[in-house]
Amino acid sequence: MHSQKKKTATPYAPRTVVRFTDAIAAHIAKGRLEAEGIAVFMANEHHVWANWLFSNALGGVELQVRQEDESAARQILAQVNSGHFADAESREEVLTCPQCGAATLQEEKGSRKVAFLFLFLLQLPLPFRRNRFFCKKCGHRP
Numbered sequence: 001m002h003s004q005k006k007k008t009a010t011p012y013a014p015r016t017v018v019r020f021t022d023a024i025a026a027h028i029a030k031g032r033l034e035a036e037g038i039a040v041f042m043a044n045e046h047h048v049w050a051n052w053l054f055s056n057a058l059g060g061v062e063l064q065v066r067q068e069d070e071s072a073a074r075q076i077l078a079q080v081n082s083g084h085f086a087d088a089e090s091r092e093e094v095l096t097c098p099q100c101g102a103a104t105l106q107e108e109k110g111s112r113k114v115a116f117l118f119l120f121l122l123q124l125p126l127p128f129r130r131n132r133f134f135c136k137k138c139g140h141r142p
Contacts, residue, residue, distance in 0.1 A: 014041055014064035017073045023048050026061040029077060032085065036076050038069045097135035 020026040023045050030040045043062040048055045055061070065073045079085065096103050134141045 013067045014043075015067050015070045016043070016062045016064050017070060018063050018077055019060035020063070021048075021055045021060045023061050026063060029080065030063055032080055033063070033065070033073055033076060036072070038065055038073050038076070040065055040073075095133065097138060097140055099140040100135060100138040102135060102137040 018029060020029070023042075026042055026045065030042060033040045041064045043064055044055075044058045045061050047058055048061050063073075132141070
């Protein structure tokens with residue numbers, strides 16, 4: 001008779017919480033999770049570094065956490081994707097019209113034909129212009 005060993009669950013049952021095709025993005029997410037106190041293992045990372053084309057075949061770089069940390073990790077990654085951890089400087093600034101307050105400012109474009117005429121006919125480039133905007137709602141030019 002052969003004795004069969006009973007399979008037992010490993011103390012570390014990893015759960016994949018997210019996959020990335022890019023190892024750099026995976027490292028950024030790993031850093032955020034580790035900053036929150038969650039131990040993270042990266043699967044397939046070295047395969048993707050060695051040959052990036054294998055990324056899709058392998059399912060990308062997987063971030064794996066312990067089973068008990070899975071819900072917290074998913075919640076933190078959702079906050080990362082929503083921009084919760086972005087600093088104020090990296091958030092996009094919305095330009096508003098000082099007259100009507102609408103966020104409908106559009107940059108005025110200069111005529112390229114006039115610029116080329118000055119450059120080729122007179123051999124003088126047009127002076128640099130600062131950005132000019134106008135409000136699409138009320139027509140104000142701040």
